[in-house]
Amino acid sequence: MAKASIQEIKELMKATGVGMMDCKKALEEADGDREAAVTILREKGLATQAKKSGRIAAEGIVTSVVEGNVGAVVEVNIETDFAANNEEFKAFVAAVAKTVIEKNPADVDALKAATISGGDKSVEESLQDLFIKIRENMVIRRFARFEGVLVPYVHGGGSIGVMVKLDTDLPADKAFEVGKDCALQVAAMNPAYLNRESVPAEVLENEKTIIMAQMAEDPKMATKPEQVKAKIAEGKVGKYYSENCLLEQAFVKDDKMTVQQYVDAAAKQLGGKITVVDYVRFERGEGVEKKVDNFADEVASMAGTNK
Numbered sequence: 001m002a003k004a005s006i007q008e009i010k011e012l013m014k015a016t017g018v019g020m021m022d023c024k025k026a027l028e029e030a031d032g033d034r035e036a037a038v039t040i041l042r043e044k045g046l047a048t049q050a051k052k053s054g055r056i057a058a059e060g061i062v063t064s065v066v067e068g069n070v071g072a073v074v075e076v077n078i079e080t081d082f083a084a085n086n087e088e089f090k091a092f093v094a095a096v097a098k099t100v101i102e103k104n105p106a107d108v109d110a111l112k113a114a115t116i117s118g119g120d121k122s123v124e125e126s127l128q129d130l131f132i133k134i135r136e137n138m139v140i141r142r143f144a145r146f147e148g149v150l151v152p153y154v155h156g157g158g159s160i161g162v163m164v165k166l167d168t169d170l171p172a173d174k175a176f177e178v179g180k181d182c183a184l185q186v187a188a189m190n191p192a193y194l195n196r197e198s199v200p201a202e203v204l205e206n207e208k209t210i211i212m213a214q215m216a217e218d219p220k221m222a223t224k225p226e227q228v229k230a231k232i233a234e235g236k237v238g239k240y241y242s243e244n245c246l247l248e249q250a251f252v253k254d255d256k257m258t259v260q261q262y263v264d265a266a267a268k269q270l271g272g273k274i275t276v277v278d279y280v281r282f283e284r285g286e287g288v289e290k291k292v293d294n295f296a297d298e299v300a301s302m303a304g305t306n307k
Helices: 006-016 020-029 034-043 087-103 108-113 123-134 172-189 201-217 226-244 259-270 295-302
Strands: 059-067 070-078 138-147 149-155 160-168 254-258 274-283
Touching: 006 020, 006 034, 020 034, 020 123, 059 087, 059 138, 059 149, 059 160, 070 087, 070 149, 070 160, 070 274, 087 108, 087 123, 087 138, 108 123, 108 138, 123 138, 138 160, 138 274, 149 172, 160 172, 172 259, 172 274, 201 226, 254 259, 259 274
Parallel strands: none
Antiparallel strands: 059 070, 070 138, 149 160, 160 274
16 A cells, blocks of 8 residues: 655645545555545545535534633534534534644644544544535634633524633632623624723724714814814714723613623622633624525536536
8 A cells, every 4th residue: 555645645635625634545545546546535425525615604503612611612614504403513513612622723724633522533534524424515614712710602503602701709600690691792792892902003093083084074063173073082982992892882681881880790799809801702604705606507517518
């Protein structure tokens, strides 16, 4: 059995769209014969993924899980919501999240190369095995990993996943409900930043520029003194903070107080201190452009008549 070179493996991966380990095994089984290796992959049902890998995968699952003091939020996409409800796909997503917790990979590529939790194959090989059964393009899109006092939340069966990190002198179980309320806030209101200190200077400057330009276009503002305009602009920036910063947003369960005021009041009642130090929110398919196919062109293409 000939050992496959890295270049041969790369060429077969490019030609078929199949993962590295499967290409390596096929080449070695075929004694380096590339065409025979393609046949082997096709017989295993793997090479057909090359045709499907261009399809948009915007459905899927976002999960958020915690084990001890380590947690992970993971998004794995697939083509249809029907396939997203497949129990094996759900189990795969859960295993990927556990792998992130256990292996602490640096990025998605490192995650794919890691041995999947509870198995003896890599995450990528496990994905390829699952593809053979489901026959839909799947993409491990992103993940975030946290350590500390963590509160997970999953909304809508996997449409949104949130993780909130707390700093507290209270037992974790006592602070959990406060963290859960913050996670619900993040899911519902999608804040861009934790607090005003987190807003990048360039974002703030851009906001101020927009506000000043709007006032310049308003005839009612034209005659007002510059110091008055500056005060109005300051007020509008304050509104930007209250709309975009988690801790300054109106609390969804009681809009008479901010999230920060709620956290402080709850901590005082519990007899300790609670600080929200970080969070992440993934929404399934956000930013993924869903492809709209022309059915006639697709049929013609499948029939080999679309030139």
